Amino acid sequence: VQLVQSGGGVVQPGRSLRLSCAASGFNFYTYAMHWVRQAPGKGLEWVALMSYDGSSKAYADSVKGRFTISRDNSEKTLYLQMNSLRAEDTAVYFCARVPVGFTSGWHDYWGQGSQVTVSS
Amino acid sequence: DIQMTQSPSSLSASVGDRVTFTCRASQGITTHLAWYQQKSGKVPKLLIYGASTLQSGVPSRFTGSGSGTDFTLTITSLQPEDVGTYYCQNYHSAPQTFGQGTRLEIK
Numbered sequence: 001v002q003l004v005q006s007g008g009g010v011v012q013p014g015r016s017l018r019l020s021c022a023a024s025g026f027n028f029y030t031y032a033m034h035w036v037r038q039a040p041g042k043g044l045e046w047v048a049l050m051s052y053d054g055s056s057k058a059y060a061d062s063v064k065g066r067f068t069i070s071r072d073n074s075e076k077t078l079y080l081q082m083n084s085l086r087a088e089d090t091a092v093y094f095c096a097r098v099p100v101g102f103t104s105g106w107h108d109y110w111g112q113g114s115q116v117t118v119s120s
Numbered sequence: 121d122i123q124m125t126q127s128p129s130s131l132s133a134s135v136g137d138r139v140t141f142t143c144r145a146s147q148g149i150t151t152h153l154a155w156y157q158q159k160s161g162k163v164p165k166l167l168i169y170g171a172s173t174l175q176s177g178v179p180s181r182f183t184g185s186g187s188g189t190d191f192t193l194t195i196t197s198l199q200p201e202d203v204g205t206y207y208c209q210n211y212h213s214a215p216q217t218f219g220q221g222t223r224l225e226i227k
Contacts, residue, residue, distance in 0.1 A: 043219075044207050044221070046214075049214060106166060108166050110163045
């Protein structure tokens with residue numbers, strides 16, 4: 001099982017960025033996927049989830065209306081579109097898998113993390 | 121939203137000690153609780169799910185217990201490689217909130 005992330009970087013406040021999480025080694029289309037972030041020196045914060053088929057989504061209040069989670073099961077890739085970015089969105093973002101058969105659940109595999117820095 | 125509160129915020133113990141972390145949920149979450157270990161600069165690692173089920177490959181010195189609102193993670197004999205920060209997470213409902221973490225150091 002591998003989750004390889006890409007797409008992080010430095011962006012100005014108010015701009016957009018998209019993160020990707022490419023999956024391999026398992027049947028991606030049968031697993032729900034989540035995003036979790038960690039601000040510098042802070043704890044873990046759950047961000048968003050998407051069910052295996054994309055029919056169910058949920059977001060943390062802190063990102064609702066600005067971030068969009070999506071997936072392409074044919075490409076085995078999870079995305080996080082981040083719009084109207086704020087300084088407080090600066091964090092390392094992790095994608096994480098939930099065991100098969102669950103939409104909400106524990107995270108058994110994690111991506112390596114993508115640094116997102118929002119600064120002018 | 122369900123709030124998760126961990127105590128203590130930090131802990132220092134000696135090798136071989138028995139160490140206990142506590143996590144409290146603001147409302148009942150049955151046994152929908154996971155524990156993670158995060159070493160400095162690393163990706164979080166799943167230790168326990170279902171409040172008490174040990175993830176494959178995790179040493180048996182890690183044990184979890186509890187249900188409803190009160191949960192504990194215990195290391196029965198502390199080892200030097202156990203240094204890091206430990207987080208609990210509710211997955212009873214979204215948002216799947218984390219506790220603020222407990223930082224573990226070796227004396």
